[in-house]
Amino acid sequence: MRRLLLAAVFACLCVSPATPQPRGLKVHISVDMEGIAGVVTGDQIGPQGFEYGRFREFMTKEALAAVAAAKEAGATEIVVADAHGNGENLLVEQFPPDVRIVRSWPRKLQMMGGIDQTFDAAVFIGYHASTTNPAGVRAHTFSSATLTKVTLNGVEMSEGSWNAAIAGHFSVPVVMASGDDAAIAEIRKVVGNVEGVETKKSLGFHSALTLTPQAVQGMIGPAVKAGLARRATLAPYKPQGPIVVDVTFKHYLPAEVLAYLPMFERSSAHSVRFRAKDMAEAASVMEFIGEYRPDLAP
Numbered sequence: 001m002r003r004l005l006l007a008a009v010f011a012c013l014c015v016s017p018a019t020p021q022p023r024g025l026k027v028h029i030s031v032d033m034e035g036i037a038g039v040v041t042g043d044q045i046g047p048q049g050f051e052y053g054r055f056r057e058f059m060t061k062e063a064l065a066a067v068a069a070a071k072e073a074g075a076t077e078i079v080v081a082d083a084h085g086n087g088e089n090l091l092v093e094q095f096p097p098d099v100r101i102v103r104s105w106p107r108k109l110q111m112m113g114g115i116d117q118t119f120d121a122a123v124f125i126g127y128h129a130s131t132t133n134p135a136g137v138r139a140h141t142f143s144s145a146t147l148t149k150v151t152l153n154g155v156e157m158s159e160g161s162w163n164a165a166i167a168g169h170f171s172v173p174v175v176m177a178s179g180d181d182a183a184i185a186e187i188r189k190v191v192g193n194v195e196g197v198e199t200k201k202s203l204g205f206h207s208a209l210t211l212t213p214q215a216v217q218g219m220i221g222p223a224v225k226a227g228l229a230r231r232a233t234l235a236p237y238k239p240q241g242p243i244v245v246d247v248t249f250k251h252y253l254p255a256e257v258l259a260y261l262p263m264f265e266r267s268s269a270h271s272v273r274f275r276a277k278d279m280a281e282a283a284s285v286m287e288f289i290g291e292y293r294p295d296l297a298p
């Protein structure tokens with residue numbers, strides 16, 4: 001009882017206006033699927049695939065490993081963005097009740113939906129290499145069907161580095177990424193020496209030497225904690241100067257038609273270039289390019 005009374009006194013002291021409240025730790029976790037342990041083909045990554053049901057379970061468990069580690073490291077708020085396919089892959093009922101989950105598209109900030117300047121760290125789970133990388137399981141940037149290159153201020157982007165730039169817009173550092181060996185190498189080359197969990201070695205676009213789901217789920221927690229512990233030393237990725245984005249399409253027509261809009265310049269037969277005032281605006285333009293169709297309907 002006496003200890004309780006003392007605790008009450010200290011609690012009162014802590015909330016006095018003269019003493020600022022310690023700020024909570026907010027962590028954003030963006031979860032893709034191609035870099036999840038065991039994923040190699042479309043059989044795992046879409047509702048039509050015969051292994052999809054099991055692999056969305058593995059994807060969820062890798063995300064949950066990151067959530068648990070963030071909480072153990074002191075996270076008071078966690079937002080998880082389902083950033084693959086239809087955006088409806090994560091099994092939402094398996095998450096702790098205080099976690100919030102961003103689902104489905106279209107949405108502002110794309111794979112980083114839900115992040116803002118109040119966050120302290122970003123984590124990438126299940127990421128894959130870019131469309132310009134000859135290595136990497138299911139390597140693509142935003143759309144394997146339509147895009148062959150995305151550059152930001154002349155630097156070839158992977159989804160990891162593009163999303164790191166969105167986090168950087170809000171001064172949030174990426175602290176940890178998981179995915180295949182090619183994805184981790186690309187993120188480190190552009191973004192910096194973040195903690196990494198290599199879930200598999202790419203043997204080709206549709207083949208990998210993979211760790212088991214259980215093995216990777218066990219590795220994610222320590223890496224998230226190590227990244228969060230180092231977060232003050234990891235600089236947010238902030239491309240300098242005005243944002244100039246070049247997007248190259250597989251086919252001529254998207255470039256031709258987008259260039260009717262004054263904000264796009266036809267930089268080559270298959271490419272358009274646009275300028276954005278910041279990464280948030282650039283992300284919205286990319287989301288438009290990926291999502292717009294004249295027959296969009298609810």
Ligand SMILES: [Zn+2]
Pocket residue numbers: 032033034083084085
């Ligand atoms: Zn994906």
